[in-house]
Amino acid sequence: MSAPLNDWLARLERQHPIAIDMGLERVAIVAERLGLTQGPIAKQVVTVAGTNGKGSTVAMLERLARAHGSTTASYTSPHLLRYNERLCFDGVAADDATLVNGFERVDAARLAGDPVSLTYFEAGTLAALVAIADVRPQLAILEVGLGGRLDAVNVIDSDIAVITTIAHDHADFLGTDLEIIGSEKAGILRQGRPVVLGSRQLPASVSQRIETLGAVAHWLGRDFDHAIGEGGDWRWQGQSAEGARYHLDSLPDPGLPLDNAAVALQVLRLCGVMPQPAESRQAMATVGLAGRLQWVGNWCFDVAHNPHAAHYVAARLAQRSAPRRRIGLLGVLKDKDAEALIEALAPVVDAWLPVGLEGPRGRSGEELAESIARRGGETLSVASSPAAAVDWLAPRLAPDEEVLVCGSFLTVAGALEALKAGAGDEGPGATKEVKVL
Missing domain, CATH: 3.40.1190.10 (Mur-like, catalytic domain)
Incomplete structure (x- = not known):
């Protein structure tokens, strides 16, 4: 068998x-x-x-x-x-x-x-x-x-x-x-x-x-x-x-x-x-391609993980009518240029929600928050994982706000699974760490 x-x-x-x-x-x-x-x-x-x-x-x-x-x-x-x-x-x-x-x-x-x-x-x-x-x-x-x-x-x-x-x-x-x-x-x-x-x-x-x-x-x-x-x-x-x-x-x-x-x-x-x-x-x-400017309600998912791709995402989002606020849910592996990604996306992101990624190449949300601060960005909270970030953000997101989820395939996959599974309900977020700043 x-x-x-x-x-x-x-x-x-x-x-x-x-x-x-x-x-x-x-x-x-x-x-x-x-x-x-x-x-x-x-x-x-x-x-x-x-x-x-x-x-x-x-x-x-x-x-x-x-x-x-x-x-x-x-x-x-x-x-x-x-x-x-x-x-x-x-x-x-x-x-x-x-x-x-x-x-x-x-x-x-x-x-x-x-x-x-x-x-x-x-x-x-x-x-x-x-x-x-x-x-x-x-x-x-x-x-x-x-x-x-x-x-x-x-x-x-x-x-x-x-x-x-x-x-x-x-x-x-x-x-x-x-x-x-x-x-x-x-x-x-x-x-x-x-x-x-x-x-x-x-x-x-x-x-x-x-x-x-x-x-x-x-x-x-x-x-x-x-x-x-x-x-x-x-x-x-x-x-x-x-x-x-x-x-x-x-x-x-x-x-x-x-x-x-x-x-x-x-x-x-x-x-x-x-x-x-x-x-x-x-x-x-x-034609469609999951994780490439993929919209689920007012959440946009893109696996951009280098500056060239991030500039393209920013340019496409800039062509849309601007929401009241756009939040960047960002998780980036340690071997990627996080600050260059942040700089490329900053023109279309009003506030950030950095998340940690696991594994030998993983980068913590706290480390990513430091990079955001160095680029002059506002951080709303720090999450231990993409799923934890979705759990925290989904019930707080207003109808006239948008979320850009990007930085890695791992970030997009984790957040997309959590959102589609109904993340934001009571329960799932209780076991995941989110630090509100």
Whole structure:
């Protein structure tokens, strides 16, 4: 009898001595044993790397492809509420049985011969690839977890590579030199194959990699672009692989960055699909991505955890009618630049509710409150966790106030679960610490 999914996930967290152990040597050995490198896992594979915008690009490309009749698989990370979110077929999260089957086959392969130790992410990636290969959809979209060159998804050769943005993040693993970061992310490129570049400014190292490989580059602002129209709609201009120009008008705002929406349409065209007006409008009107400017009543949830993403969130909120007060429920891991996040969000946040995050990378709410004070912000209280913060804030929130929940996937997940579970009722908050200032 197969072990439950949660048992597998707990086991995977324990089986490798290092949580993040970058490199393709171990993954490549197991992938070969699984037959993943012996043939395509899908008719076409798109790999998406970048500092910000990967998730929204994947979501819009997947939705566009389905709207045009293609079967799809997508693999993303991290998940927000359930591990199953990481692997989707035709927009539906994989069931437990599919994931467990993948984990069992990966485990058997890593032990077939000299045992190979895999990290949680590596085992999960291989299990997802096995499941995708079983289905062989028309389009598989793989999101890079960290970096690019040494990320586990890079064991698969993509037909089209995408680089969204390049900014500072994950400094412990990628460093702070943008040229080096660019080179790492450009490691997903393949000889002579297309790459879609979703930023108007990228480090020179990306161009150097393109030239070295003879990759065919499609640049935002040069080969494809978007423009805002009247009434809040927008226009896309792009081109085919042969250079023929196309455009779509009167596209609805997807609620996600238009740079990434333009990338998704350009990738779709390079996949050989002609974006149709009705289907493209339907996709843009119905696409959604949990934790990205996701509204639940007057609560806004966004997983922005670096300055680049925070500036985008602030710009989008600034376009809304200002509430009487907006409260920033903020939880930030210790290896992130909290003060830069606070500075980016300060123009649209009137008061703060800092929260603690657990784990080896966790940062206390008290420490975050000190950062807020240094930036001149007002702190209402300090909570021991996102759930505790929701418990305290929900019954006190006025109808003409808003809450922005951000800073980490952990912050958004904890607060979203608490809010949806009815946090703020008597009882749950009684066991969680909130210090009112």
